Amino acid sequence: MSKNSTPIRTVSTPAEGEAGKTGDWRSQTPKIDHEKCSQKDSCLLCWLYCPDGVISATFPLEINLTYCKGCGICAEECPRKAIEMVDDK
Amino acid sequence: MATTSVKQLPKTEMILPGTRSCAGCGLMLTYRHALKALDEGKTIVAVPASCMTVLHGVYPITPVKVVCINNPFAATGAAASGIVAGLKATGKSDYTVVAFAGDGGTYDIGIQALSGALERGVNFIYICYDNEGYMNTGTQRSSASPLGAVTSTTPILSKLQHKKDMIRIVEAHDLPYIATGSPAFPFDLFDKVKYAKDVLGSRYIEVHAPCPPGWGFPNKDLVKMGKLAVESGIHVLFEIREGRFSLTSRSLAMAKKGRKMNVSDYIKGQTRFKKISGAHLAQLQEFTDKKWNESLERHFRDNP
Numbered sequence: 001m002s003k004n005s006t007p008i009r010t011v012s013t014p015a016e017g018e019a020g021k022t023g024d025w026r027s028q029t030p031k032i033d034h035e036k037c038s039q040k041d042s043c044l045l046c047w048l049y050c051p052d053g054v055i056s057a058t059f060p061l062e063i064n065l066t067y068c069k070g071c072g073i074c075a076e077e078c079p080r081k082a083i084e085m086v087d088d089k
Numbered sequence: 090m091a092t093t094s095v096k097q098l099p100k101t102e103m104i105l106p107g108t109r110s111c112a113g114c115g116l117m118l119t120y121r122h123a124l125k126a127l128d129e130g131k132t133i134v135a136v137p138a139s140c141m142t143v144l145h146g147v148y149p150i151t152p153v154k155v156v157c158i159n160n161p162f163a164a165t166g167a168a169a170s171g172i173v174a175g176l177k178a179t180g181k182s183d184y185t186v187v188a189f190a191g192d193g194g195t196y197d198i199g200i201q202a203l204s205g206a207l208e209r210g211v212n213f214i215y216i217c218y219d220n221e222g223y224m225n226t227g228t229q230r231s232s233a234s235p236l237g238a239v240t241s242t243t244p245i246l247s248k249l250q251h252k253k254d255m256i257r258i259v260e261a262h263d264l265p266y267i268a269t270g271s272p273a274f275p276f277d278l279f280d281k282v283k284y285a286k287d288v289l290g291s292r293y294i295e296v297h298a299p300c301p302p303g304w305g306f307p308n309k310d311l312v313k314m315g316k317l318a319v320e321s322g323i324h325v326l327f328e329i330r331e332g333r334f335s336l337t338s339r340s341l342a343m344a345k346k347g348r349k350m351n352v353s354d355y356i357k358g359q360t361r362f363k364k365i366s367g368a369h370l371a372q373l374q375e376f377t378d379k380k381w382n383e384s385l386e387r388h389f390r391d392n393p
Contacts, residue, residue, distance in 0.1 A: 012151035017107035025112060044095040048275055049312050051117035053102045067106035071113030072309035
């Protein structure tokens with residue numbers, strides 16, 4: 001019996017989109033009103049409470065819609081109601 | 090020093106987007122902030138079969154940047170002990186070993202291995218994310234499910250027993266650090282994991298992680314539900330450092346200002362409590378009050 005020349009690695013490597021483009025799961029999309037947003041580092045509650053960490057910690061805020069699952073926590077927790085969930089068509 | 094502002098939290102993410110977890114997952118939020126408190130590249134996570142394994146993904150890719158070992162359901166404590174022993178044998182002393190298991194893998198199936206590891210005083214952090222049921226396999230009853238909750242294995246009468254008091258079981262092992270946390274209070278959670286990282290010996294942290302599909306509430310209410318659990322006294326935020334009990338965060342504020350919410354405020358937004366009877370609700374309230382009063386008493390005794 002000959003030995004395998006290339007060892008098999010059973011270790012996964014980190015990469016984005018392990019479950020595919022999870023933005024497909026969304027039925028509502030968050031829309032940011034940058035005028036209403038305080039644009040202050042001391043707020044960032046949307047970034048803090050986003051389970052998937054797809055909201056940028058820099059201003060103006062950006063949401064990675066390729067992976068945002070549309071849970072709506074950011075819209076619910078924004079103290080200035082600057083994020084609105086809009087129904088996808 | 091306690092974290093009081095978002096500015097103090099590290100901005101680097103240890104979990105890459107596009108994971109397999111549900112939208113609005115309490116575990117994801119817990120894991121995200123817990124990993125922020127640990128060093129990238131110097132942390133090894135042991136994970137049993139659970140939502141956590143699902144989150145860690147299917148070979149050959151994973152969304153998590155820390156090293157993780159998947160182990161059998163009952164063996165989280167044993168697997169973590171093995172990793173610690175391996176690190177010791179190879180002279181690597183700067184690593185933190187973290188076991189991350191659900192309530193099924195802690196309260197029920199993993200309790201034997203956990204108790205063994207705690208008794209040996211293995212140098213690791215054990216974090217239990219308690220979503221009050223076997224959520225990964227379809228919301229079966231666990232010993233962490235609360236009284237009156239409908240689960241897929243208690244569909245008619247709903248659960249008839251109170252939740253097991255895991256903290257008292259863990260405390261019986263005489264640990265240097267025990268804490269509870271909630272993803273709705275990320276600063277508190279971050280501080281506790283960060284503190285636990287530098288304690289020597291076995292550390293235990295229990296996190297109350299709301300589960301939108303399992304508990305039956307809208308995804309957007311995750312943080313609201315986590316806060317309600319603390320404000321109603323269902324979940325008390327505290328830490329026990331070398332036997333000294335202190336309430337923290339919102340629970341500490343409630344100890345000073347009084348508790349305004351009760352159990353009925355907490356359960357009304359969750360469909361798993363749709364069948365709860367008046368008698369069960371009264372029992373649950375009584376159970377919660379008893380726990381809360383015990384916590385208050387202990388807090389004021391240890392912090393005069």
